[in-house]
Amino acid sequence: MAEAVLKIFRGTSEGGATAEYRVPVAPGMVVLDALHHVQKHAAPDLAVRWNCKAGKCGSCSAEVNGRPRLTCKTRMDSLPQDQAITILPMKSFPVIKDLVTDVSWNYKVNKKIPPFTPRPGADWKFSQADIDRVQEFRKCIECFLCQNVCHVVRDHGKQEQFGGPRFFVRVAGLEMHPLDGLSRTKLLKDELGIGFCNITKCCTEVCPEGIHITDNAIIPLKERVVDDFYDPVLRLVRKIRGAGKAADH
Amino acid sequence: MASVGDARLADAPREAWWPQVLPVVLVLSAFGVYATFRAFEGAFYEWGPYLSPFYSPLIDAHHHYWPFSPALLILGGPLGFRVTCYYYRKAYYRAFFLDPPACSVAERPGRHYSGETKFPFILQNAHRYFLYLAVVFLAFLWHDAVRGFFFGDGMGVGVGSVVLLVNVILLTLYLFSCHSLRHLAGGKLDCFSCTTFGCPRHSTWRGLSVLNERHMLFAWLSLFSVGFADFYVRLVSSGAIRDPRLL
Ligand code: SF4
Ligand code: SF4
Ligand code: FES
Ligand code: FES
Numbered sequence: 001m002a003e004a005v006l007k008i009f010r011g012t013s014e015g016g017a018t019a020e021y022r023v024p025v026a027p028g029m030v031v032l033d034a035l036h037h038v039q040k041h042a043a044p045d046l047a048v049r050w051n052c053k054a055g056k057c058g059s060c061s062a063e064v065n066g067r068p069r070l071t072c073k074t075r076m077d078s079l080p081q082d083q084a085i086t087i088l089p090m091k092s093f094p095v096i097k098d099l100v101t102d103v104s105w106n107y108k109v110n111k112k113i114p115p116f117t118p119r120p121g122a123d124w125k126f127s128q129a130d131i132d133r134v135q136e137f138r139k140c141i142e143c144f145l146c147q148n149v150c151h152v153v154r155d156h157g158k159q160e161q162f163g164g165p166r167f168f169v170r171v172a173g174l175e176m177h178p179l180d181g182l183s184r185t186k187l188l189k190d191e192l193g194i195g196f197c198n199i200t201k202c203c204t205e206v207c208p209e210g211i212h213i214t215d216n217a218i219i220p221l222k223e224r225v226v227d228d229f230y231d232p233v234l235r236l237v238r239k240i241r242g243a244g245k246a247a248d249h
Numbered sequence: 250m251a252s253v254g255d256a257r258l259a260d261a262p263r264e265a266w267w268p269q270v271l272p273v274v275l276v277l278s279a280f281g282v283y284a285t286f287r288a289f290e291g292a293f294y295e296w297g298p299y300l301s302p303f304y305s306p307l308i309d310a311h312h313h314y315w316p317f318s319p320a321l322l323i324l325g326g327p328l329g330f331r332v333t334c335y336y337y338r339k340a341y342y343r344a345f346f347l348d349p350p351a352c353s354v355a356e357r358p359g360r361h362y363s364g365e366t367k368f369p370f371i372l373q374n375a376h377r378y379f380l381y382l383a384v385v386f387l388a389f390l391w392h393d394a395v396r397g398f399f400f401g402d403g404m405g406v407g408v409g410s411v412v413l414l415v416n417v418i419l420l421t422l423y424l425f426s427c428h429s430l431r432h433l434a435g436g437k438l439d440c441f442s443c444t445t446f447g448c449p450r451h452s453t454w455r456g457l458s459v460l461n462e463r464h465m466l467f468a469w470l471s472l473f474s475v476g477f478a479d480f481y482v483r484l485v486s487s488g489a490i491r492d493p494r495l496l
Contacts, residue, residue, distance in 0.1 A: 063353070066353055067352075067353060068353060091353075126440065126442060127441075127442045129441050129442065129451050130440050130441050130442050149352050149353050151348065151349040151356060152362070152364065154353070155349065155355060155356040155358075155362075156356075156362040158362075175439070176439055177439065178439055178440035178441075178442070178443065179440075180439065193364075193366065195364055195365045195366035195371065196362075196363070196364035196365070196366060197364060197365070198338065198339075198342045198348060198364050198365055198370075199335055199338055199339050199342075200339050200342050200343055200348070200349060201339055202349065202352035202353070205352050206352065214339075215428070215461065215462070219335055219428045220428075220431075220432060220436050220437075222374075223377075223428065223429060223432035223436065223437065224432075224437065225374075226374045226377065227437060230371075230374040230375075231374075231377070
């Protein structure tokens with residue numbers, strides 16, 4: 001049976017290094033299987049977060065050969081077999097142990113977003129055409145691979161000022177919801193720092209659910225922010241309408 | 250013991266990012282140099298019924314009011330449209346600013362980054378205004394393309410007529426796949442079925458979304474075609490080649 005060499009990060013936030021393990025490769029095996037093999041036979045204390053092994057729980061994210069991926073969706077035979085396979089924890093989050101990172105920053109960001117708030121008097125019926133866009137965003141499994149790869153977080157450490165692609169997807173799902181009555185454009189501009197995103201699309205490249213994060217969520221949200229804050233003509237139109245309404249009253 | 254950051258950096262296999270970045274740098278630079286040369290040249294921009302897209306609309310060709318190349322009067326429109334285009338932004342932020350050079354490839358450390366929150370990049374928010382301007386330019390280019398079939402001796406088809414027509418079709422596809430247009434046409438609505446004209450706006454938005462998925466393709470094809478159309482007109486206008494008549 002063919003054998004693969006895995007170089008797996010072992011350590012905590014204090015420090016660490018990669019250690020090498022040899023694993024027999026069976027047909028159809030994924031990287032998470034190889035990690036389980038290491039856990040079972042060589043390093044029972046290897047920390048790996050996983051849950052479904054079906055690409056649906058979003059727990060098993062790591063960096064395989066330098067690319068952020070779900071280890072349960074990365075087949076061993078898709079990786080070059082003639083060299084060691086490097087498996088590191090996600091770079092943008094603090095390591096707890098080995099491949100397990102502390103992703104709690106994401107939950108903090110999530111709390112900033114006002115939840116679904118129906119329009120007053122909303123008729124609880126809508127057509128499929130109204131909800132198509134939102135359904136794409138609901139596919140998110142919160143693997144945080146997009147948050148991890150985004151250079152605004154990864155290289156520029158803007159965690160405090162920036163929400164990150166996963167939360168732009170969430171806001172897009174709320175903003176484009178036919179029954180939601182809140183506007184979150186100010187939040188996007190001021191607290192989630194959508195302006196820091198320079199639409200370079202790495203989030204889209206790594207999303208295991210194939211969500212078109214940049215084209216369908218971020219850019220449409222940027223356009224909505226322009227509508228509300230940067231378009232002088234629309235601002236004028238709003239002023240005139242506002243004055244008209246005030247006069248009516 | 251090495252710190253986690255060090256260990257992760259030392260062990261992370263480096264993705265080869267040059268192959269992704271180099272073609273963009275080369276093509277955009279070559280186009281930039283050629284377009285600048287042609288804009289300043291102020292000559293060889295028309296022949297028979299053909300007008301170079303770099304010079305359309307042709308304003309003050311006889312230099313009554315403007316002593317320099319007429320292209321310089323109009324260049325800002327198409328240039329601004331491309332520079333603020335969401336696709337080109339991605340391309341040049343990656344290729345020229347290395348922000349980032351490729352996904353999960355580390356950027357040069359210690360640089361201040363403000364994305365599109367500060368001057369000058371905050372001006373990218375004006376893209377829709379360049380879109381409005383581009384619609385006007387496109388109307389002129391369609392007029393030129395149709396005129397390209399009317400020779401002194403009547404209607405006909407030259408290679409140049411086809412070049413100008415293909416160019417304007419690709420430019421139309423580029424413009425119709427624009428993100429701002431998609432937003433304007435219907436993307437900005439939250440509820441299609443509860444808005445006046447929501448139905449046609451939904452169909453328009455859906456159609457534009459299909460084109461929008463290919464925006465990158467149209468961005469490159471139309472860049473090549475506009476450069477080639479100008480180059481072709483220059484060749485025939487300078488007498489370097491004769492325009493073969495097909496019909
Ligand atoms: S497109 Fe924006 S949000 Fe996505 S990775 Fe790039 S900078 Fe981050
Ligand atoms: S948007 Fe995609 S990459 Fe980001 S958290 Fe959701 S599923 Fe993961
Ligand atoms: S284990 Fe659930 S997504 Fe990989
Ligand atoms: S987004 Fe590219 S032209 Fe508008």
